[in-house]
Amino acid sequence: MKVLSRIFSSIHGVIAVLFAAAALVLVFVAARIAWTAVSGALDEGAAQGVIEAIGVLAAAVVALQIAQTITEEEIIRGVDISAPTRARRFLSRFMVVVVVALAIEGLVAAFTAIHEDLAELVYAAALLLSTGALLAAWGVFIHFNREAEELEPEAMRKTKQEDRKLDQ
The missing domain is CATH 1.20.20 (F1FO ATP Synthase)
Structure with a gap:
């Protein structure tokens, strides 16, 4: 193995x-x-x-x-990301970057549409609304996942110990 x-x-x-x-x-x-x-x-x-x-x-x-x-x-x-704490942290690191990048892309698309073709503004708005929906869904995930974490306090302690090792 x-x-x-x-x-x-x-x-x-x-x-x-x-x-x-x-x-x-x-x-x-x-x-x-x-x-x-x-x-x-x-x-x-x-x-x-x-x-x-x-x-x-x-x-x-x-x-x-x-x-x-x-x-x-x-x-x-x-590590195995099957524990709720690890899954939340792994997804959160990824989601922060994705949401920020999508928001920036949405703003770039909006600026471009305003200056070049107003018909494209609909697509920029859809991207920004989708980004907002993604952010809200991530918040719901964190909320429900946090409740699962409380059932496994040992997993949170283990995760924090791993973080200390990585920082050294």
Whole structure:
């Protein structure tokens, strides 16, 4: 079973590296978009380019956060996320980044629609409303999951000990 666990950890490591590499590529793409936008006239087009670069950077943050989460949870800690405390913490780390990235994308889409095509504003609004619904659903999950955690106080103590080990 230990061999199988090491194989899975190695696969998770490869996936984490690929997410980190994707994040770096996105950072370079965002930098190029921003540079292209501001190298010309500093006008409304430049502002749109910078706003687009911010959207790409938001995707880079998501990719990098996923890489970090995979590395910490699956490789360094090597924990099973079946316990309510671990599941909530794992999902919360991921959801924070996803919700923020989607909100940024929604704002980028709204700014773009306002300046280019007002008909596209409906899609931006749908994205922002969906992001709000996702945030509300996450809050409900945390609420119900917290009640389950109270049934397993030992799991919370174990999770906090793992966090202290990771910080060292």
